[in-house]
Structure formats: structure tokens, C-alpha cells
Amino acid sequence: MDALAAIVIGLVFGGGDQYLGSRIALGAWAVSVSLMSAPWLVLPFLAGARAVRPQRAVALGSIVTAAALAGYFAMTLSPFEGVRLATVPGFLPGLLQSNLPVIAGAVVTAPLYGYLGWRWRSGRRLGPVAMVAGALCLEPVARLWYGQMSQPALVWQLEIAAGLAAALALLALRPRATISPA
Numbered sequence: 752m753d754a755l756a757a758i759v760i761g762l763v764f765g766g767g768d769q770y771l772g773s774r775i776a777l778g779a780w781a782v783s784v785s786l787m788s789a790p791w792l793v794l795p796f797l798a799g800a801r802a803v804r805p806q807r808a809v810a811l812g813s814i815v816t817a818a819a820l821a822g823y824f825a826m827t828l829s830p831f832e833g834v835r836l837a838t839v840p841g842f843l844p845g846l847l848q849s850n851l852p853v854i855a856g857a858v859v860t861a862p863l864y865g866y867l868g869w870r871w872r873s874g875r876r877l878g879p880v881a882m883v884a885g886a887l888c889l890e891p892v893a894r895l896w897y898g899q900m901s902q903p904a905l906v907w908q909l910e911i912a913a914g915l916a917a918a919l920a921l922l923a924l925r926p927r928a929t930i931s932p933a
Contacts, residue, residue, distance in 0.1 A: 757798050757811050761818025764794055768819075769826040783906040789886040789914070794819060795861045796883055799868025808872075812865015816857050824850075874926040880918055887914025 771777075772785025795812030802808035824846055826832065828839045847854070864882070871879035891907035894900045900907065 754811070754814050757815040758818040760798075761794070761815040761820075762822035762825075764790075764815075765819035765822030765824075766826040767822075769823045770831065773832055780906050787890065787906075787910060789890045789910065791816070791819065791857075792860055792864050792886045793883060793917070795864040796868040796871070796879070799865030800872045802865070802869050802872070805866055805869045808865045808869030809862040810865070812863075812868065813861045815865075816861035820850075820854065820857060871921060872926055877922075880921040880925070883921060884914045884918035887911065887917055889914075 768785050768790075771781050774781050795816050798811040798815040799808035802811050824843075827846060828834045828842055830836065834842065867879040867882050870876045871883075888911050891900070891910055894907070
């Protein structure tokens with residue numbers, strides 16, 4: 752995966768996530784899906800899994816996540832969301848400040864999950880499989896624990912099922928160790 756592809760995929764992912772969450776007419780499921788954090792970890796993992804070298808995986812994980820955040824923020828401050836373009840410069844600092852915890856988290860998790868994608872591709876470790884499955888399976892548990900569970904519960908049950916399916920798929924598709932540890 753080259754950087755341009757990572758940028759395009761990230762922009763579409765982030766913009767699509769924000770747009771889906773604002774479509775209340777679709778029902779509560781759309782908001783619940785948009786609130787999921789785990790897909791934001793799977794994104795750099797998949798980008799990193801396309802890299803041949805660990806440094807490139809870290810870079811691609813960071814690039815795709817930065818682009819996803821840019822897409823999310825751009826959609827938030829877009830005419831699609833009823834924001835006039837002339838008001839964007841005034842709203843942007845507040846939007847970025849209110850999302851500092853998300854941005855700070857992305858600075859850590861994007862390169863980490865990019866690297867984990869490369870580790871999975873290298874075929875040497877099961878840890879990356881556990882990290883992806885754990886992110887998907889444990890997010891609903893963490894949200895419930897902290898009182899942030901949104902409705903419908905079926906969405907969160909499906910996220911757990913997706914985590915289990917991802918674990919099985921990643922184990923079944925795990926490449927043999929063919930990449931040098933460069």
C-alpha cells in the first residue's frame with residue numbers, strides 16, 4: 752500500500768464514520784456503529800499488514816489514521832453537516848481542542864497497530880491477532896463498565912462476534928515467517 756492509497760482510504764473511512772453517526776434517521780444503530788473505537792485500530796493494522804518493512808508499517812498506520820481523522824473533522828465541519836464554509840476557521844480550533852484525547856490516543860495507537868499489522872504479516876507472532884480481536888471483543892465490555900453503552904445492544908454483540916471472526920480469519924490467513932526482521 753502506498754501513502755496515497757492510505758490517505759484516500761483514511762479520508763473515506765473518517766468521513767464515512769462521521770457521516771454515518773450523524774444520520775439519526777437511519778436509527779440508533781448508525782450512531783452506535785459510529786461510536787465504535789475498535790475499527791479505528793483495525794484500520795492502521797490493515798495498512799501495516801500491507802507493508803514489507805516495519806518502519807513502513809508504522810508510517811502507513813500513522814498516515815491512514817491521520818487521514819481518517821482529517822476526513823472525520825472535514826465532514827464534521829462541512830456543508831453536509833449544515834456548517835457554512837465561512838465559519839469553519841472559527842470552529843476548527845474548538846473542534847481540535849475538544850478532540851485532543853482522541854488525537855493523543857491516535858498518536859500512540861496508529862503506529863503501534865501499524866507495526867502489529869506488519870508483525871502479523873511476518874507470521875512470527877500471535878500477539879497481533881490478540882490485539883485486534885481484543886480491541887473488538889473488549890470494547891463493548893469497557894463501554895459497559897464505564898457506563899457508555901449505547902443502544903442498540905445488538906450492535907455491540909455484533910462487534911464481539913466480529914472480533915471473534917477477525918481472530919479466526921487472522922489465524923487462518925496468517926502468513927508463514929517469510930519477512931526478514933530488518
